[in-house]
Amino acid sequence: MKGGATRRSVLAALLTVPLLAATGCRTVAGATPASSPGSDVAILREAIAAKKKMIGLYTAVLAAHPDLAGQLDPLLADSTAHLAALQRRLINPGGTSSPSQLARTASASPAPAPSAPIQTAGAAIAELRSAERGAAAILVNQLRTVTPSLAQLLASIAACEATHVAALATGGLQ
Amino acid sequence: MTPAAIEALQNALAAEHAAVYGYGVAGAHLTGPQQAEAMSAWNDHRARRDQLAAMLAAQGAIPAAAAAAYRLPFPVTSALAAAAFTAALEDGITRAYLGLVGLAASQDQSLRTFGALAMQDAAVRAAQWLGATVAFPGLPRSAVARQSPHAAGRGTPS
Numbered sequence: 001m002k003g004g005a006t007r008r009s010v011l012a013a014l015l016t017v018p019l020l021a022a023t024g025c026r027t028v029a030g031a032t033p034a035s036s037p038g039s040d041v042a043i044l045r046e047a048i049a050a051k052k053k054m055i056g057l058y059t060a061v062l063a064a065h066p067d068l069a070g071q072l073d074p075l076l077a078d079s080t081a082h083l084a085a086l087q088r089r090l091i092n093p094g095g096t097s098s099p100s101q102l103a104r105t106a107s108a109s110p111a112p113a114p115s116a117p118i119q120t121a122g123a124a125i126a127e128l129r130s131a132e133r134g135a136a137a138i139l140v141n142q143l144r145t146v147t148p149s150l151a152q153l154l155a156s157i158a159a160c161e162a163t164h165v166a167a168l169a170t171g172g173l174q
Numbered sequence: 175m176t177p178a179a180i181e182a183l184q185n186a187l188a189a190e191h192a193a194v195y196g197y198g199v200a201g202a203h204l205t206g207p208q209q210a211e212a213m214s215a216w217n218d219h220r221a222r223r224d225q226l227a228a229m230l231a232a233q234g235a236i237p238a239a240a241a242a243a244y245r246l247p248f249p250v251t252s253a254l255a256a257a258a259f260t261a262a263l264e265d266g267i268t269r270a271y272l273g274l275v276g277l278a279a280s281q282d283q284s285l286r287t288f289g290a291l292a293m294q295d296a297a298v299r300a301a302q303w304l305g306a307t308v309a310f311p312g313l314p315r316s317a318v319a320r321q322s323p324h325a326a327g328r329g330t331p332s
Contacts, residue, residue, distance in 0.1 A: 074307060081309040085318055140290045144283045148276040152313065155275040155290040159268065159311040162294035163301040173302050 189270035264300035268312035
């Protein structure tokens with residue numbers, strides 16, 4: 001245990017201190033001239049539409065296969081959280097959100113629109129898995145040009161979608 | 175490459191050094207498939223560490239060295255603690271790569287992509303150790319805490 005606390009402090013810091021870059025999102029974004037707000041809005045709209053579609057897919061699968069609720073409900077909850085975070089940034093770029101307006105928008109959004117009846121639970125899971133993988137890939141492409149804080153939100157959502165791919169694989173996360 | 179990019183790469187490298195050390199500690203307390211998983215992750219982190227060091231060296235920067243030893247956040251003396259520890263390690267890795275994603279888009283788009291993909295790998299491993307997903311891997315709670323209650327914190331270790 002020789003060698004000084006400073007040399008041993010890296011791991012502790014790693015585990016406890018969020019990166020500066022990840023905090024104060026709007027302040028950071030507002031101070032960065034790198035990309036245009038127009039690009040952010042366009043990409044946010046696309047991401048919101050894609051996430052609504054994903055939620056619709058989960059909702060349709062759950063309606064057809066209620067027995068999958070144990071596996072899918074947590075993933076749907078993640079997706080709902082993603083949609084809320086994306087909508088909050090779109091509605092509220094300057095920091096004046098109305099919670100009631102937000103709740104109304106969020107609750108109205110998951111419009112289940114199944115394109116075709118899903119046959120088996122296995123096929124439904126496979127479809128969800130493919131959709132999550134595709135969504136993550138699209139976000140990684142979209143985050144290249146947006147403001148830094150939005151890039152971080154999109155990257156985090158994409159990382160969650162990657163965990164969904166794993167959770168929907170055979171054997172799940174165990 | 176900007177100084178900010180160099181710093182973000184150094185942070186990621188420091189996190190990978192810590193992960194290589196941490197998996198060595200955790201692996202000693204794991205058996206069977208979990209130990210194999212830890213070994214695989216350890217190899218992945220060593221590869222990332224070497225990749226980051228090479229990226230920094232290519233920019234003329236001196237890659238950060240590993241510390242001689244690291245303080246663990248809690249005693250790792252059982253398989254259960256080892257799994258919790260590795261989940262926390264991967265969460266730290268995810269946060270470190272988030273710094274690369276937060277670089278200015280005008281100069282560092284490829285680093286953003288690199289960071290985002292590395293975040294996915296770490297987030298998947300964290301979820302596997304944790305046995306659950308979290309909605310916003312790598313993001314501090316404060317960045318996503320102001321939304322509806324059902325949206326925040328599910329699965330987050332307390």
